[in-house]
Amino acid sequence: MSTLPDPSRHEEVLVSPMYLAGSNGTGDAGFAPVAHWPHHYLDDGPCQLLVTSPDQRIRIGWFGDDFELWRITAGEEAVAAPRWTATFNHVTPAEIVAGLTTALAQDYAESDPYEGNGRFLADPSVYWTDSLQPLLDAGWRRGAAKYGTVEITAPDGQSGVLIDNRLSGWDDETVTFWAGPQGWGTRAEAVFTARTPSHLIAATAAAMASSAPVIRERHMIHREMEPLVTLAPVGPAAAPRVPHAPTPLDVRRTAVTEAVRRATHAPRTAADLRMMAAQSRTTSSAQKRSSALAPGAAAQPPAVSSARQHSR
Structure with missing residues (x-):
């Protein structure tokens, strides 16, 4: 058997x-x-x-x-x-x-x-x-x-x-x-x-x-x-x-996932938006300076800011 x-x-x-x-x-x-x-x-x-x-x-x-x-x-x-x-x-x-x-x-x-x-x-x-x-x-x-x-x-x-x-x-x-x-x-x-x-x-x-x-x-x-x-x-x-x-565990997991989703999509405050804009400008300027100093910079396409990349 x-x-x-x-x-x-x-x-x-x-x-x-x-x-x-x-x-x-x-x-x-x-x-x-x-x-x-x-x-x-x-x-x-x-x-x-x-x-x-x-x-x-x-x-x-x-x-x-x-x-x-x-x-x-x-x-x-x-x-x-x-x-x-x-x-x-x-x-x-x-x-x-x-x-x-x-x-x-x-x-x-x-x-x-x-x-x-x-x-x-x-x-x-x-x-x-x-x-x-x-x-x-x-x-x-x-x-x-x-x-x-x-x-x-x-x-x-x-x-x-x-x-x-x-x-x-x-x-x-x-x-x-x-x-x-x-x-x-x-x-x-x-x-x-x-x-x-x-x-x-x-x-x-x-x-x-x-x-x-x-x-x-x-x-x-x-x-x-x-x-x-x-x-x-x-x-x-x-x-x-x-x-x-x-199950009760599923319910708890769903609640956590929903809380994270709400936090991710929550509306930004005015201070948040100003900080994001400043970070975008700083990143853009740094990329431009790096392109100008690099060999063959004239042949490179212009840098695109992180804010525009994010918007896409």
Whole structure:
């Protein structure tokens, strides 16, 4: 038996349905909608990266080594207790997290921080369908559930959501999305507390219902998941490839590049322009004197100033 590594393990493939694709080991897609928000790198703590809205009322935490990989909260003030909390475990595809972070970015852009408002703090609807309508539209069906609960299941039976209205506390976890068989490496879970706005849960549901495949390397697909998913090669004959979202490091590099570009093209002050003109005249005079002293100077073309060369 050959001990050489199998290169096909790192071959990129398109995986569908998305909710069974698992994590690719990074949070890039989930952070992409809020790439312009402040990033706080906390390498020494369990939360390795914290992305916040500019006023810090929305907090998106990445816990790289924990079972609950994502913890997202929102509060009336930066130092206030969270009004609601959403958690996503280590198996949940970051593309599903992006459904929530995209909605949060839009809500914040439309809010007034000085008024302390924002749709991301709205009260949830009393109608459960307002949270799960994208799933119903995609053909997910309501199953037989206990009194006080609502359960919706995907047509393939491999994903679903449970709403438990029997819990009465504001901080109780009342909405649970799941996908895949039970198991540490196979079951994706997303959990929302009772006061989570319905439209944010619906945004997550829409991502769950999406038919768009996602890109993974073959070794990222758990063995138990292989019979449950469809894999297609990434290539000219395959569906258009979805570009990778920028990583937090990419965002920082882009910011530095943009700052250098702005500095390079910034308007010159009057003092700068006078200094450039003086340098141009000095360079031109020196070139003329050098030409006059050199043998055969009369046959040489006239010197051109550095300012004119720069203008060309």
